[in-house]
Amino acid sequence: MTIDFEKDGTTLTVRPEGILDSVTAPELDEQMVPQIEGMNEVILDLAKVEYISSAGLRVLVATDQAMEKRGGCMKIIHAGPYILKILDMTGLLNAFTVVSDK
């Protein structure tokens, strides 16, 4: 998968593209570590994520927890209907800040 990182002051926008599963999730976890240093907000743009497995969800939870430890926050934007369905099915939809596109 490809992952784009964009910084604007202390806001980091992360745009993974493809499938976030047990193969690709460790890459995202590893790349996130240096990127979130000094950041107050992480925006996860899931517009181009086709599928997310439990491993992918773990990285989302870990990022959310890492930001909270740093006194910052994370939010999810542009999640497609299928991704929203997975978040809802796993009980995580209300556990994250998910910004609706509507």
Added chain:
Amino acid sequence: MESNKQNGGGRGNDFLLEKRLRTEAPDLHRRVADCVTVLKQTLKSYETWFPFFTDHSVLHSMDVLEFCNRILGDQAEKLSPQECYVLIMSCYLHDIGMGISEKDYLFFRDQLDWPGWHAEHPERDEAQFIRDYHQDFSGFLIRKYADVLEIPDEDLIFAIVQVSRGHRKTDLFDPAAYPDLQVPDGVIRTAYLAAVLRLADEIDMGSDRNPELLFDLSGLTEQKDIDNFGVHESIRTVEVREDRIILHVLPKEPRFIPLVEETAEKILKTLEYCRKTASDRSGLRIQQEKVEIKIIRTEEDPA
């Protein structure tokens, strides 16, 4: 580096229990979702007692749940919706005792004979007592906070308590402790569910157990902590196939190889126990039969 996809990409077995619950018991699914939101915060409290321990947060719960889905495979279709609910909740709650509050700990500890344990182990501290008995502390907390967790009735409370406790040490062959509960819409086979959970918990040994985002290992000083984390780091992934469990290993240092082998042996013992529980105590199966270690070859390895 050799590809280490889990379970052949496994979209088919992803979220089996969650899908069934959402479709067939939406009220129970809603209760689980509400719990997850709360537990995402609550489960972090294990760090109070165990600041240098491997992850016991909601991340571990999610791992265990995923492993349950993979262990079950096609057996998941044979579970009742209540069983799906009990197993999912137990995945989230089985280690809640590790983060017990001081107040609850002082309230419950004498029920576990703290004075007797302390007399026998004067060199050990209260954190170790909690660690030794955390499955029972989890049981106490689930029952005490059943209303907050919105567990709807006594049968489900009992089942979740027992299955959660069953992730370690308890005797899954005891029919009084692990009965088949007849409930209005089906049955809850507590021994089988506990066996699946025990195995799933045992195999959560991969490096992603302690994500780099949350764990800075450079500050560890105690040898046992270094060894513990080193074993996790060496096991890059745990793959659950229909007939076996595979540890994909890239040893952090050569000295971790025998520790990984010990870990594989321990997993095999648990697998054998859980398979026997399933076959003797229920009409369901645990299909995995063996544990393998596969060493990951890198580009630097000699041909």
